[in-house]
Amino acid sequence: MLIVENVRKVYHVxxxxxxxxxxxxxxxxVSDVSFRMVPGKIIxxxxxxxxxxxxxxxxxxxxxxxxxxxxxVDGYDxxxxxxxxxxxxxxxxxxxxxxxxxxxxxxxxxxxxxxxxLHGGALRSRIDSLxxxxxxxxxxxxxxxxxxxxxxxxxxxxxxxINDPSYLFLDEPTLGLDAPxxxxxxxxxxxxxVAHGKAILLTSHYIHEVEELCDEVYIIDKxxxxxxxxxxxxxxxxxxxxxxxxxxxxxxxxxxxxLHKLAxxxxxxxxxxxxxxxxxxxxxxxxxxxxxxxxxxxxxHQSPVLRLHTQQPSLEDVILHMADRRGA
Amino acid sequence: MKxxxxxxxxxxxxxHRHSFHSKMVYFSLLIxxxxxxxxxxxxxxxxxxGADSPLARFLSAEQLPLFLLTGYLGYIFFWCLVQxxxxxxxxxxxxxxxxxxxxxxxxxxxxxxxxxxxxxxxxWLFFCFxxxxxxxxxxxxxxxxxxxxxxxxxxxxxxIVWGGFLSVLFLFSRDASFLYTVLDExxxxxxxxxxxxxxxxxxxxxxxxxxxxxxxLQLVRGLLMxxxxxxxxxxELALLASVLLLLVLVTVVLLKKAEKHMKETGNMVMx
Numbered sequence: 001m002l003i004v005e006n007v008r009k010v011y012h013v014x015x016x017x018x019x020x021x022x023x024x025x026x027x028x029x030v031s032d033v034s035f036r037m038v039p040g041k042i043i044x045x046x047x048x049x050x051x052x053x054x055x056x057x058x059x060x061x062x063x064x065x066x067x068x069x070x071x072x073v074d075g076y077d078x079x080x081x082x083x084x085x086x087x088x089x090x091x092x093x094x095x096x097x098x099x100x101x102x103x104x105x106x107x108x109x110x111x112x113x114x115x116x117x118l119h120g121g122a123l124r125s126r127i128d129s130l131x132x133x134x135x136x137x138x139x140x141x142x143x144x145x146x147x148x149x150x151x152x153x154x155x156x157x158x159x160x161x162i163n164d165p166s167y168l169f170l171d172e173p174t175l176g177l178d179a180p181x182x183x184x185x186x187x188x189x190x191x192x193x194v195a196h197g198k199a200i201l202l203t204s205h206y207i208h209e210v211e212e213l214c215d216e217v218y219i220i221d222k223x224x225x226x227x228x229x230x231x232x233x234x235x236x237x238x239x240x241x242x243x244x245x246x247x248x249x250x251x252x253x254x255x256x257x258x259l260h261k262l263a264x265x266x267x268x269x270x271x272x273x274x275x276x277x278x279x280x281x282x283x284x285x286x287x288x289x290x291x292x293x294x295x296x297x298x299x300x301h302q303s304p305v306l307r308l309h310t311q312q313p314s315l316e317d318v319i320l321h322m323a324d325r326r327g328a
Numbered sequence: 329m330k331x332x333x334x335x336x337x338x339x340x341x342x343x344h345r346h347s348f349h350s351k352m353v354y355f356s357l358l359i360x361x362x363x364x365x366x367x368x369x370x371x372x373x374x375x376x377x378g379a380d381s382p383l384a385r386f387l388s389a390e391q392l393p394l395f396l397l398t399g400y401l402g403y404i405f406f407w408c409l410v411q412x413x414x415x416x417x418x419x420x421x422x423x424x425x426x427x428x429x430x431x432x433x434x435x436x437x438x439x440x441x442x443x444x445x446x447x448x449x450x451x452w453l454f455f456c457f458x459x460x461x462x463x464x465x466x467x468x469x470x471x472x473x474x475x476x477x478x479x480x481x482x483x484x485x486x487x488i489v490w491g492g493f494l495s496v497l498f499l500f501s502r503d504a505s506f507l508y509t510v511l512d513e514x515x516x517x518x519x520x521x522x523x524x525x526x527x528x529x530x531x532x533x534x535x536x537x538x539x540x541x542x543x544x545l546q547l548v549r550g551l552l553m554x555x556x557x558x559x560x561x562x563x564e565l566a567l568l569a570s571v572l573l574l575l576v577l578v579t580v581v582l583l584k585k586a587e588k589h590m591k592e593t594g595n596m597v598m599x
Contacts, residue, residue: 011593011594012593055594058594061430062591063426063429063430063591063594064591064592064594065588065591083432084432086430086431086432087432089430091426091430093423097422097423097424098422098423098424098426098427099422099424100345100346100422100424101422102346103345107341107345110338110341111338111339111341111342112427112431113338114334114335114337114338114339115335115338115427115428115433115438116431116432116433117331117334117335117432117433118334119330119331119334120334123334159427163431
């Protein structure tokens with residue numbers, strides 16, 4: 001198990017000063033963060049830019065030293081016994097960096113494998129198996145510079161798995177990828193956790209990705225963990241408003257008034273907009289479900305319903321809500 | 329040991345594919361030092377090099393081509409490593425440095441492996457050219473059949489140790505490229521590549537002894553030009569070994585400090 005306890009990271013940043021007198025200021029990137037990574041589970045770390053997600057991942061993967069607090073991986077201290085920890089972790093970041101572009105996919109994996117002490121037949125068979133796993137076997141001997149963005153990302157995944165890590169950190173792994181390739185990668189990530197028992201920490205700006213993949217979500221804001229639960233529980237716990245959208249062909253003054261009264265009675269609000277098709281879209285927002293009283297009301301006014309759909313609050317709403325609340 | 333060999337081989341293969349990917353690179357690695365050598369040789373032409381010249385106290389006119397050839401050979405060995413260390417900034421930009429430091433690889437093996445591969449790729453062509461030129465110029469007095477391989481070995485080890493030291497300095501900061509300017513030209517001037525250090529004034533002699541190339545060149549010239557027996561070169565060999573050992577120790581200490589610094593400041597990703 002990977003245990004992060006009360007971890008804090010402070011950077012000393014040089015401020016503009018004269019040649020002789022430099023001024024430094026402390027910037028707290030991560031503050032008192034604690035969480036656990038368990039084999040077979042995917043946890044999400046969410047937050048807006050600069051929240052401290054990447055710093056947290058880099059501390060867990062031994063690339064940064066925490067200013068205070070402890071990180072242990074299967075009982076090994078990530079700072080004092082980093083040699084043992086390094087063998088158990090790996091990181092995959094989105095984008096096209098972290099690869100040697102002039103080398104082929106196979107050569108890249110061979111090089112990175114040798115950094116983990118792998119060699120000979122064991123390394124060769126591991127490379128073949130990974131290339132097969134990520135669907136790059138046919139392009140194995142093509143220089144990376146000729147790969148598409150999706151292929152480079154798949155090679156990144158193979159690179160991140162070269163040492164068969166127990167703990168995998170995925171920092172925006174589907175950044176800039178086309179939808180079908182991103183979907184394929186998500187499927188692969190899920191398999192890594194479920195079928196191969198990897199503990200995975202995922203950061204992503206694509207909230208649906210987190211909702212789809214993560215068993216638990218930690219929300220980080222300005223370096224502090226502000227919430228932790230399952231994606232479903234997080235959206236429920238904040239009692240965010242559900243939006244009910246209904247499209248009707250005509251809107252009389254009396255119906256408008258009754259809709260307003262319904263919204264007020266349910267403690268919500270209503271918005272009305274005329275659509276391009278000369279129909280009316282009514283949106284009722286509230287913490288309670290207004291579907292039944294709305295349908296009764298429309299029936300009473302003999303108003304046909306052209307379209308009706310409910311928009312549940314998403315994890316994105318949770319993050320934005322939390323960011324607004326903390327910013328206020 | 330098997331792992332270490334595998335790592336060195338992987339590093340050599342990577343450097344070969346990454347930095348020495350085209351025939352033009354090899355061509356430039358031959359033509360550039362050759363031009364430098366020719367330029368240096370003809371720079372002496374307008375000046376007196378006869379028995380009454382100031383240089384004659386340290387070097388005869390007949391020895392000049394050999395002196396310059398051995399000087400430039402040694403310089404190219406060390407210059408390749410300055411270039412290789414400079415390339416560390418590429419590893420930062422590409423994000424591959426993070427991937428190296430996230431792994432448990434032996435850092436010292438990585439640094440020296442990197443230096444070795446850059447060096448062998450960078451100098452073999454000029455080394456062959458120099459050997460041919462030495463035979464063509466004539467006047468060589470090698471200490472024995474073993475003098476040429478030993479001279480190559482001396483230059484190889486000295487340059488690798490120097491390269492490891494420089495690479496560590498480049499790990500400290502993304503702005504370490506200024507070292508290229510600070511180290512390259514003074515090394516060319518003060519290490520005895522073109523002029524014997526004994527001909528320098530005292531202050532310049534002091535600078536020349538800061539570069540391991542100075543000691544390596546003394547030894548190589550002793551082996552190839554003066555035909556000195558190994559016993560006569562023993563003190564110089566011991567001195568070079570001591571300097572290199574000191575440099576290795578400094579490299580080990582600095583490497584630990586550099587990694588600690590990178591982990592504290594997060595500058596590994598800054599480029």
